[in-house]
Amino acid sequence: MLRRLAKWWGLWAVGAVVPSALGFSLLGPVASWMDNLKYYNLTGDIGNGPMARGEGYRRNFSTIYYGFDRSFIEFFGTKGIEAVDAAVQIMNDLPPASQMDLSKFPLSTLRDNYKASALLLVDLKSVVLWMLLEQLGLAESERWVWCLRESWDAGNNNWNHVVIKRNYDPETLLPSSYVNGVLYTYRIQRYISPADPSFDAVETPVDPLALLSTSVTGTAPSVGQFFTGLTRDDAGGLKYLYSTLNRVVETPVAGAEVPTNVFGGIPWYPIGLTNLLNTNVITATNLAFPRAGIEKVTFVKVDVNPMLGQLFQPITNLWMDTFFTNTAQGSLQTATMQLQRVITVPDILFAAGDLGLQDHFPIDNRRNVAMVNNSALNTLGTATELYGPGVINPPSVITFSRLGPSYHNGPGFLTEQRAQPIFVFQWGSFDGTTNDPVVFPVGTTAGDLRQMYFGP
Numbered sequence: 001m002l003r004r005l006a007k008w009w010g011l012w013a014v015g016a017v018v019p020s021a022l023g024f025s026l027l028g029p030v031a032s033w034m035d036n037l038k039y040y041n042l043t044g045d046i047g048n049g050p051m052a053r054g055e056g057y058r059r060n061f062s063t064i065y066y067g068f069d070r071s072f073i074e075f076f077g078t079k080g081i082e083a084v085d086a087a088v089q090i091m092n093d094l095p096p097a098s099q100m101d102l103s104k105f106p107l108s109t110l111r112d113n114y115k116a117s118a119l120l121l122v123d124l125k126s127v128v129l130w131m132l133l134e135q136l137g138l139a140e141s142e143r144w145v146w147c148l149r150e151s152w153d154a155g156n157n158n159w160n161h162v163v164i165k166r167n168y169d170p171e172t173l174l175p176s177s178y179v180n181g182v183l184y185t186y187r188i189q190r191y192i193s194p195a196d197p198s199f200d201a202v203e204t205p206v207d208p209l210a211l212l213s214t215s216v217t218g219t220a221p222s223v224g225q226f227f228t229g230l231t232r233d234d235a236g237g238l239k240y241l242y243s244t245l246n247r248v249v250e251t252p253v254a255g256a257e258v259p260t261n262v263f264g265g266i267p268w269y270p271i272g273l274t275n276l277l278n279t280n281v282i283t284a285t286n287l288a289f290p291r292a293g294i295e296k297v298t299f300v301k302v303d304v305n306p307m308l309g310q311l312f313q314p315i316t317n318l319w320m321d322t323f324f325t326n327t328a329q330g331s332l333q334t335a336t337m338q339l340q341r342v343i344t345v346p347d348i349l350f351a352a353g354d355l356g357l358q359d360h361f362p363i364d365n366r367r368n369v370a371m372v373n374n375s376a377l378n379t380l381g382t383a384t385e386l387y388g389p390g391v392i393n394p395p396s397v398i399t400f401s402r403l404g405p406s407y408h409n410g411p412g413f414l415t416e417q418r419a420q421p422i423f424v425f426q427w428g429s430f431d432g433t434t435n436d437p438v439v440f441p442v443g444t445t446a447g448d449l450r451q452m453y454f455g456p
Contacts, residue, residue, distance in 0.1 A: 002328060004348070010056055021169075021176070021178035021181050021182075021183065022102070022114050022169050022170055022171065022176065022178055022179070022180065022197060022233050022236055023141055023145065023167040023168060023169055023170075023176035023177070023178050023179045023180075023233055024058040024138060024141050024167065024168060024170055024179075024215075024217070024233050024234070024236050024237030024240065025049065025051075025138065025139040025140060025141045025143070025144040025145075025166055025167050025168070025217070025237070026049055026050060026051040026052075026053070026055065026057070026137060026138065026139055026166075026168075026237070026241070026388075027047045027049045027050075027056075027057060027134060027137050027138060027139040027193060027369075028047050028048075028049070028050070028051035028055060028056070028057050028139075028371065028387055028388050028390065029047050029049075029057075029371050029373065029387060029390075030047070030048045031387045032123070032385070033047060033149065033150070034187050034250075036198055037151055037197070037198055037199065038147070038148035038149075038150075038151055038198070038199060038200075039148070039191070039198050039199060040147075042356050043251050044363065044365075044366075046134065046367050046368055046438060047139070047369060047371060048318055049139040049144065049166070050139050050143075050144035050147060050166035050167075051166070051387060051388050052166065052387075052388075053140075053168050053173055054248075054338075054388070054389065055375070055386060055387050055388030055389055055390075056137055056240070056241050056388060056389055056390075057137045057244075057299055057371050057388055057389065057391065057392050058136065058137040058241045058242060058293065058390050058391065058392060058429045059135075059136060059137070059253070059294070059387075059391070060250050060252065060253060060291060060294055060391055061252075061253040061256075061294070061317075061319065061341070062294050062296060062297060062298060062319060063297075063298055063300055063317055063319070064297060064298070064299050064300070064348060064394070065299075065300050065301075065302045065311075065315065065317075065343055065346050065347045065348075066084075066088065066120070066299055066300070066301055066302070066346050066347065066348040066349070066350065067301065067302045067304035067311070067346035067348075067349055067350070068081055068084075068304060068306075068349070068350045068351075069304060069306060069309045069349055069350070069351045070306035070307055070309075071351045071352045071353055071399075071402070072350045072352045072391035072400070074352075074425070074442070075352040075400075075402045075440060075441045075442065076114060076124070076352065076400075076440050076441070076442065077440075077441075077442035079429055079438045079440075079442075080124060080427075080429070080440060080442075082421055082429070083123075083124040083125040083429040083438075084124070084125070084128050084350060085140075085301065086125045087125045087126070087129040087132060088128075088132070088299045089302070090129060090229055090230065091129075091132055091297070091299055092298055092299055092302040094230070094235070094296075095153055096295040096296045097238055097239045097241075097242035097243040097293055097295050097296065097297075098239070098243045098244055098245070098295060100234050100235050100236075100238070100239045101379070102170065102231075102232050102239070102253075102278035103172070103237055105229075105230060105231060105232040105234070105235045106229075106231060106232065107180040107181050107231060107232055108180060108211060108231060109216065109227045109228045109229045109230065109231055110211075110214065110219060110221065110225055110226075110227060111225065111226055111227075111228060111432055112224055112225055113224050113225075113226060113430045113431070113432065113437065114429045114439045115224075115239075115434075115436065115437060115446070116223070116224040116226075116428055117223050117224025117225075117248070118224070119426065119428070119437065119439070119446060119449045119450065120223045120424075120425050120426055120449075121223060121224065121425065121426050121427070121428030121430065121439065121449075122221060122223055122364075122425045122426070122428065122439050123221055123223070123225065123226040123227075123276055123428060123429060123430055124400075124427050124428065124429050124440070125214075125226065125227075125429060126221045126222065126225070126226045126227040127220060127365070127397060127400075128350075128398075129216055129230075130217065130219070130220050130221075131214050131232075131365075131367060131398055132299075133216055133234060133237075133238075134217070134367070135348060135367075135369060135392070135396060136238065136241070136242075136297060136392075137237075137392060138217045138234065138237045138241070139166075139217065140215075140217050140218040141167060141179045141213060141215040141217050141218045141233055141237070142179050142184065142212070142213040142214075142219075143167075143203070143218055144165075144166040144167050144216035145165060145167040145176075145177060145179065145184045145186070145203050146163055146164075146165060146177075146184065146185075146201040146203055147163070147164060147165075147166055147201055148161055148162070148163060148164075148185040148188075148199060148200070148201050148206060149162045149163070149164045149181075150162040151199050159190075159197070159199065159441050161188055161199060161201070163186065163188075163201050165177070167179065168240070169193070169236075170233065170235075170236025170237065170239055170240055171236070172386060173240070178216055179213075179218065179233055180214040180215055180231050180232055180233050181214075182205050182207070182210045182211060182214060183205065183206040183207065183210075184203040184204065184205055184206065185203075185204055185205075185206050186199075186201040186202060186203055186204065187202055187204060188200070188201055188202075189202045190200075195344075198452040203449040214231055214233075215231050215233050215234055216230055216231060216234045216235075217234055217237065225432060226431060226432075228432075239265065241293060241374045242293040242294060242295055242296070242297070243292075243293045243295070244292040244295060244424060245292070245293070246292065246293045247290055247291065247292045247293075247324070248290065248291065248374065248378055248389040248423065249289065249290050249291070249336035249377040249378050250288065250289070250290075250291045250374055250377075250391055251287065251288045251372060251374060251377075251391060252287050252321065252339060252390070253341060253391065253393055253394070254341045254370070254394070255341040255342070255423075256287070256321075256340070256341050257339065257340060257341070258287075258337065258338070258339060259318065259338060259339075259340045282404075287321075287337075287339075288374070288377050289323035289324060289325060289335075290323060290324040290332070291321075291322070291323045292322065292324075299348075302343075302346055304345075304346060304349070309345060309346075309349055310344055310345055311343065311344055311345065311346070314342055314344045315342070315343045316340055316341075316342050316343075317340060317341050317342075317343060318338060318339070318340045319338070319340075320336050320337070320338055320339075321336065321337050321338070321339045322334060322335070322336050323335055323336075323337075330426070337382065345395050346394075346395065347395055347396065348394070348395070348396045348397075349395065349396070349397050349398070350398050350399075350400075351397060351398070351399040351400070352399060352400045352401075352402040353399050353400075353401070353402060353404070354401070354402060354403050355399060355401045360408075360422070361422065361424070362401055362403045362406060362422075362424055363401060364400070364401045364425070364443040365398065365399060365400050365401060366397075366398075366399045367396065367397070367398045367399075368396055368397060369392050369396050370393040370394070370395075370396070371390050371391070371392055371393070372390050372391045372393060373387065373388060373390045374388070374389055374390050374391065375387065375388055375389070376389070400426065400427065402441065403424070404424070404426075404441075405421065405422075405424055405426075406421070406422040406424050407420065407421055407422060408420045408421075408422050421429035424438060426440070427439075427440040427441075428451065430441060
C-alpha cells in the first residue's frame with residue numbers, strides 16, 4: 001500500500017492508457033489482522049479497510065444533508081462554502097450507478113496551477129471531493145493494490161510476508177494490479193517507528209514514466225494541484241457499490257422508522273409482507289432485509305445554527321424503501337415500504353480547528369464515519385470471520401486545520417530571524433484559469449503570500 005504521505009507529492013508524467021485495466025478499493029473498519037506491524041490504521045485514516053469484495057460499506061439512503069458550523073464560516077467564509085459546493089456539484093451531476101458508462105470517464109483528472117503551487121496552496125474543493133468518495137465507501141485505490149496479510153519473524157530477524165490484493169476491476173470484479181490503466185508492482189519496505197518493526201508493500205508503477213497516483217480516491221492533491229472531476233476507477237467503485245445488482249442484507253440507516261398514518265395511527269406496512277402486521281413498534285432493528293444499491297446519492301445543503309451545529313429547522317426525510325422478501329413459494333419478490341428519519345444535525349458537517357500535530361507536523365484534517373457491520377445477517381450463522389458488508393451511518397464531521405504557518409526553533413536558533421519554517425501548506429481555491437487563487441483564511445490574499453514568501 002502507498003504510504004499516506006505519498007499522496008501529497010505528485011509525479012508529473014503521463015501514465016499508460018489501458019482502457020480495460022482498472023481497479024477500485026473498498027473502505028471498511030479495521031479487521032483483527034490489520035495492525036501497525038503491517039502498516040494499517042495510520043493517523044488520519046477513517047475505517048482503514050481495505051475490504052474484500054462483498055464486504056463493502058455504503059450508504060443506503062438517497063439524500064445526504066451537509067452544512068457548515070461557525071468555525072468553518074469564520075475561517076473559510078463564502079468562498080470556502082462555494083468550494084465545497086463545487087465538489088458536491090461534481091457528485092450530484094453523476095448519473096445513477098447502473099447507467100454509468102465508464103468509458104466516458106477519463107483516466108486522470110489531476111491538473112496543475114503553477115501560481116497556486118508557488119504559493120504552497122492546496123485546493124479545498126479537490127480535497128473535499130476526495131473526502132466525499134470516502135464518505136460513500138471508497139478507499140484509496142493505489143494504496144491497496146498490494147497489502148500485507150501476514151508478517152512473521154522466522155528467527156534471527158528474518159521476516160517473511162504474505163501479500164494480497166485488495167483492489168478490484170469494476171468490470172470483472174476480479175483482483176487487479178491496475179488503477180486507471182497504470183500497472184503496479186510492489187516492494188516490501190521496513191520502517192523504523194514506535195511499532196518497530198513495521199512493514200509495508202509499497203506500490204510502484206511498472207512504467208517509470210507513469211503517474212504515481214491517478215484516482216481521486218488515492219490522490220489527496222498536492223500543492224498547486226486540482227481535480228476536474230472523477231476518474232474512470234472512481235466511477236467504477238461507485239457503480240459497484242450502488243448498483244441495483246449489488247444486493248446484500250442490510251439494516252436501514254440509523255434513526256429510520258416507519259411513519260404512522262395521521263388518519264388513525266396505522267403503520268405503513270411493507271407491500272406483500274405479513275410478519276410485521278399488528279406490531280406496535282416498527283424500528284430499523286427489525287427491518288433487516290436484502291436490499292439493492294440505491295443507485296443515486298444526492299447531497300443537499302442545509303442551514304445550520306452556527307453556534308450549535310444544529311439545523312435551524314429539523315427536516316423529516318421520507319422515502320420509499322425497496323427490498324426483497326420471500327413469497328409463499330419460496331422465491332424472492334420485491335417489496336416496498338415508506339421510511340422516515342428526522343434530521344436535526346447535518347449528515348456531514350464541515351468545520352475548522354486546531355487539530356494538533358503528528359511527528360511535529362500539523363495535522364491537516366480529521367474525518368469520521370460510523371459503520372455498522374452486517375456480516376452476521378449475510379452468513380447464516382457460519383463461523384467464518386467476515387468484516388462486512390455494512391452500512392455507513394450519519395452523522396460525520398469533517399474538520400480542516402486552521403493552524404496556519406508554523407516555525408521551528410531549537411538550541412542555537414531561538415529568534416524569529418533564525419527560525420526554520422515548517423513546510424505547511426495553505427488552504428486555497430483555484431482552477432485552470434489565470435486568475436489569482438483564493439487564499440484562506442478570509443482576508444488573506446495571494447499578494448500577502450507572495451510578500452511573505454518572496455519579500456516586498
